[in-house]
Amino acid sequence: MTVPSFVQIRRPDREPKKTIELQIDGKAVKVPEGTTILTACRTLGIEIPTLCYLETLRPVNVCRVCMVEVEGSRVLVPSCSRQVEAGMVVRTGNDRVNHTRKMVLEMLASSVDLSTTPGMDELLEEYDCKPERYGPPAPPAAAGVRDAAVCGHHTPPNPDFAATVAQPPMVDNDLYIRDYAKCVLCYKCVEACGVDHQNTFAIAVAGRGFDARISTELAVELPDSACVYCGNCIAVCPTGALMAKREFDMRSDGSWDEEKQKATDTICPYCGVGCTLTLHVQGNEIVKATSPLDNGVTLGNLCIKGRFGWRFVQRNAES
Amino acid sequence: MDIRLLGAEPSAEEKSAIDEILGAPVSAWDGGERGSMRDAHTAEFGGHSTREQRHMLLPALQALQSRVGFITEGGLDYVCARLGVPPAEAWGVATFYAMLATSPRPRRVVHVCDDIACRAKGAVKLCAALEARVGPPISHEPEGDHVPLDRDKAAWMHSPCLGLCDVAPAALMVEAGETVMERSIGGANIERLYALLTEIKVPGADGANKPHILRSPQIVSGGLLQRVGKVDPTSLAAYRAAGGYAALAKAMDMGAEGVIREVTESKLVGRGGAAFPTGRKWEAVRTQKAQPHYLVCNADESEPGTFKDRVLLTEDPFAIVEAMTIAAFATGSEHGFFYVRAEYPLAFERMNGAIEQARAAGLLGENILGRGMKFDIEMRRGAGAYICGEETALFESIEGKRGEPRNKPPFPVSHGLFGKPTAENNVETFANILSIILDGGAAFAKVGTPQSTGTRLFCLSGTVRRPGVYEVPFGTSLRALIDMAGGVPEGRTLNAVLLGGAAGGFIRADEIDIKLTHEDTRASGTTLGSGVVVLFDETVDLRDAVLRIAAFFRDESCGQCVPCRVGTVRQEEALHRIASGKTRGGVSAELALLNELGDAMKDGSICGLGQTAYSAVESAIKRLGLYSEAGSAHA
Ligand SMILES: Cc1cc2nc3c(=O)[nH]c(=O)nc-3n(C[C@H](O)[C@H](O)[C@H](O)COP(=O)(O)O)c2cc1C
Numbered sequence A: 001m002t003v004p005s006f007v008q009i010r011r012p013d014r015e016p017k018k019t020i021e022l023q024i025d026g027k028a029v030k031v032p033e034g035t036t037i038l039t040a041c042r043t044l045g046i047e048i049p050t051l052c053y054l055e056t057l058r059p060v061n062v063c064r065v066c067m068v069e070v071e072g073s074r075v076l077v078p079s080c081s082r083q084v085e086a087g088m089v090v091r092t093g094n095d096r097v098n099h100t101r102k103m104v105l106e107m108l109a110s111s112v113d114l115s116t117t118p119g120m121d122e123l124l125e126e127y128d129c130k131p132e133r134y135g136p137p138a139p140p141a142a143a144g145v146r147d148a149a150v151c152g153h154h155t156p157p158n159p160d161f162a163a164t165v166a167q168p169p170m171v172d173n174d175l176y177i178r179d180y181a182k183c184v185l186c187y188k189c190v191e192a193c194g195v196d197h198q199n200t201f202a203i204a205v206a207g208r209g210f211d212a213r214i215s216t217e218l219a220v221e222l223p224d225s226a227c228v229y230c231g232n233c234i235a236v237c238p239t240g241a242l243m244a245k246r247e248f249d250m251r252s253d254g255s256w257d258e259e260k261q262k263a264t265d266t267i268c269p270y271c272g273v274g275c276t277l278t279l280h281v282q283g284n285e286i287v288k289a290t291s292p293l294d295n296g297v298t299l300g301n302l303c304i305k306g307r308f309g310w311r312f313v314q315r316n317a318e319s
Numbered sequence B: 001m002d003i004r005l006l007g008a009e010p011s012a013e014e015k016s017a018i019d020e021i022l023g024a025p026v027s028a029w030d031g032g033e034r035g036s037m038r039d040a041h042t043a044e045f046g047g048h049s050t051r052e053q054r055h056m057l058l059p060a061l062q063a064l065q066s067r068v069g070f071i072t073e074g075g076l077d078y079v080c081a082r083l084g085v086p087p088a089e090a091w092g093v094a095t096f097y098a099m100l101a102t103s104p105r106p107r108r109v110v111h112v113c114d115d116i117a118c119r120a121k122g123a124v125k126l127c128a129a130l131e132a133r134v135g136p137p138i139s140h141e142p143e144g145d146h147v148p149l150d151r152d153k154a155a156w157m158h159s160p161c162l163g164l165c166d167v168a169p170a171a172l173m174v175e176a177g178e179t180v181m182e183r184s185i186g187g188a189n190i191e192r193l194y195a196l197l198t199e200i201k202v203p204g205a206d207g208a209n210k211p212h213i214l215r216s217p218q219i220v221s222g223g224l225l226q227r228v229g230k231v232d233p234t235s236l237a238a239y240r241a242a243g244g245y246a247a248l249a250k251a252m253d254m255g256a257e258g259v260i261r262e263v264t265e266s267k268l269v270g271r272g273g274a275a276f277p278t279g280r281k282w283e284a285v286r287t288q289k290a291q292p293h294y295l296v297c298n299a300d301e302s303e304p305g306t307f308k309d310r311v312l313l314t315e316d317p318f319a320i321v322e323a324m325t326i327a328a329f330a331t332g333s334e335h336g337f338f339y340v341r342a343e344y345p346l347a348f349e350r351m352n353g354a355i356e357q358a359r360a361a362g363l364l365g366e367n368i369l370g371r372g373m374k375f376d377i378e379m380r381r382g383a384g385a386y387i388c389g390e391e392t393a394l395f396e397s398i399e400g401k402r403g404e405p406r407n408k409p410p411f412p413v414s415h416g417l418f419g420k421p422t423a424e425n426n427v428e429t430f431a432n433i434l435s436i437i438l439d440g441g442a443a444f445a446k447v448g449t450p451q452s453t454g455t456r457l458f459c460l461s462g463t464v465r466r467p468g469v470y471e472v473p474f475g476t477s478l479r480a481l482i483d484m485a486g487g488v489p490e491g492r493t494l495n496a497v498l499l500g501g502a503a504g505g506f507i508r509a510d511e512i513d514i515k516l517t518h519e520d521t522r523a524s525g526t527t528l529g530s531g532v533v534v535l536f537d538e539t540v541d542l543r544d545a546v547l548r549i550a551a552f553f554r555d556e557s558c559g560q561c562v563p564c565r566v567g568t569v570r571q572e573e574a575l576h577r578i579a580s581g582k583t584r585g586g587v588s589a590e591l592a593l594l595n596e597l598g599d600a601m602k603d604g605s606i607c608g609l610g611q612t613a614y615s616a617v618e619s620a621i622k623r624l625g626l627y628s629e630a631g632s633a634h635a
């Protein structure tokens, strides 16, 4: 999928851009000024893994999976946000780069449940990650404990276990669930709920260090928060930590089967905006609704109706 | 912005504390009464004007904390209404800072330091004794804790370095109320702490801020400590009588470019840890087209073992105000911020007093020295976060956000505070400016070595006979510095020295002939950092010190990037497995793992915290050999 970058979608650039010449893995490449190293790499067909990057969001460069080496830089640089400069010499796959990527992936895999992160198994294998070498995962925290953590005063580690962010999923409404045991803290949901898309600001990062977590104010349940259930956070979550309730339930009872699903694009029937809807159908049931990221109208976003309001179709079919 | 609040009402106490900081609300749009005349003009009072106040979020939360002792639901809601900040974001900010409590707490809390320097002076035993006497401290999981329900009782908690290492073991008492009471406690003992936790009466001053100061005999006149202990730090008249403000007048005669020329010629580099050339920084800001320019003084001083800035601020605050004014003149800044860590109440008070007196005397404000220069300084207090000393995290903190460092580039000289060109310097860096202006850059550069010019303040603590701040010219040997402080106590032997703080590294006792310069320390793979020199004799368990440093980084990581957020946890776990004898595959396998983690943290982290989180651990492994067979004898 080629998706225009966020900046290009939002601020069409009428002025012709200067061309920047740089070198990536020994190959010369010319790209327009303002291009990120990641995009420049993609034009050469060089694949770089990303987690916190998304074409429709401003880069936050926090996951550090996409690191590359830039000659002259003391440390590695995040390719997803760093813009190209004339004469830059970039290396994307040497031992130093691969080591950092491997360690970052291992750190995540040993502390977060990545079982529903698409493509993660392959990535862990590619980088030869051994998350089990940090020890058996610690037992999950009881509900609410991580949300109440006193900042800057962690309990000393238990040498028998590796600390994790495991805790029970939060199921506090009928539309979607938050399973923060699967959260890699990529900030995408916060960005989507905030200035990048929804401007509702229902969630933010709270706490510090390993206690950092996505939270509503005072960790209140979603129905008491400012959330308007647009589900735009679900759309950007890379790990399945945020999941529509229907999908969560089907996964829980083992009936969720993507192989058997068919995705059909249509136009949302509710209002005049005319958002493109992708309906995911399994066994004659609409099990999920999304919108394509590269859709110029939605950038992947919908409102509560488009995202969740299709149960009536089922009801008609049932009756 | 249309924000949704929780609908919790603030108490009268909470409301008045917040109104004192923000002024009374003018309309229902910012939390006032509905139906006031001004509500008709929503555009003026609703959106933009409230949004521009976001930088008041931390001061407003602090006001609430100082009055009530924790961030209450009603208080948070009211702050959000007043400032137009979404409650989830305000919660994100409140939960970021260790000195803001987000669950109910007694009004009085005693923070007992158990960091490296205090540990060397018995802090672990002290905490154990305290626990036996009054019960456990407030810790990570508030529920299972012993938090007295009676809010008029007191509670205690552990604390990272309080910047009082010269008077270790140290503590800080904070009591919320009508006027918040804050006391720094030096030479803490069980009786003193017990009294603070059980007696209601106001404890007296503790002399904790009486610093031990010594200048090296080579510094005949001048120097950074020349007024300390001699000139009344609370009197502008005394400061002027001692020659104060001559430098500002001279700087104005020289012009901005002239000032920067001298600073560049002096070869002054920053004293905050990164050793960046100050002249180059100022020139880069001066020549930026974007306006306005900002000037920021970094007094966050939270690097464990560092307390030199505290001494400058409490004993010679006018010098910092004058130097900031000169810097503002040179960089074309009309607005300055002074950001001091929460744990320095006296430094805050002294600087506040100095700024007020300077303003009243026309040395800050619209027309400084009657020469048309405009500049003023706004005070900000941190709230318990080491990371806010990192320059870009400090900007975020001032802007009312979580103190999360920004990715660089762009650099602060072009995109700093509020996205504008910003000159940000350490307190000690500013302190050097006065003599550079008065005596000239060339004279300054004659002191020290060609590459490390001038003098440097060192903070001596740990098992040293005379802990304190020592000023020596660059190039002095560490041995000479240690001798000035009397070395380790009689009959004991020096085992190791921690140079540069938790972000620095250990060196062996046989390495103390090293010259204290940037080039010599760099060449031998260590750092001067923020001027920390902690001595450890054989009475100190070095492995325990390493564990404390690892715990520090885990606690202080902002949590933004994976290598640091998880890497500091995995590092601490590996060290604990070694300590408990429960290694995964033996000590050498754990050391290899630590090295792998360290490399990733160094290469992959966003900021200096993650990048240096392995430094001290690495030096303990590789330099001290602390975990080799021979090294085990140390433990
Ligand atoms: C984690 C971290 C903490 C820091 N803490 C401080 C501090 O407390 N005070 C300080 O002046 N600089 C601190 N620094 C360095 C600042 O980022 C910055 O380099 C310095 O203040 C620049 O001023 P200078 O050029 O005068 O040294 C810290 C850096 C890091 C990475």
Ligand code: SF4
Pocket: A192, A193, A198, A200, A201, A202, A203, A226, A227, A228, A229, A230, A231, A232, A233, A234
């Ligand atoms: S559903 Fe929409 S409003 Fe609710 S948290 Fe997600 S992005 Fe924000």
Ligand code: SF4
Pocket: A182, A183, A184, A185, A186, A187, A188, A189, A190, A214, A233, A236, A237, A238, A239, A240, A241, A242
């Ligand atoms: S919930 Fe999902 S989108 Fe949000 S930070 Fe966690 S992993 Fe990222």
Ligand code: SF4
Pocket: B387, B404, B405, B556, B557, B558, B559, B560, B561, B562, B564, B565, B605, B606, B607, B608, B609, B610, B611
């Ligand atoms: S290195 Fe640590 S402190 Fe710095 S940005 Fe990353 S998580 Fe935050």
Ligand code: FES
Pocket: A049, A050, A051, A052, A053, A060, A061, A062, A063, A064, A065, A066, A067, A078, A079, A080, A081
């Ligand atoms: S994808 Fe670049 S840092 Fe996350």
Ligand code: FES
Pocket: B113, B114, B115, B116, B117, B118, B119, B160, B161, B162, B163, B164, B165, B168, B169, B170, B304, B305, B306
């Ligand atoms: S005050 Fe305790 S270590 Fe600095």
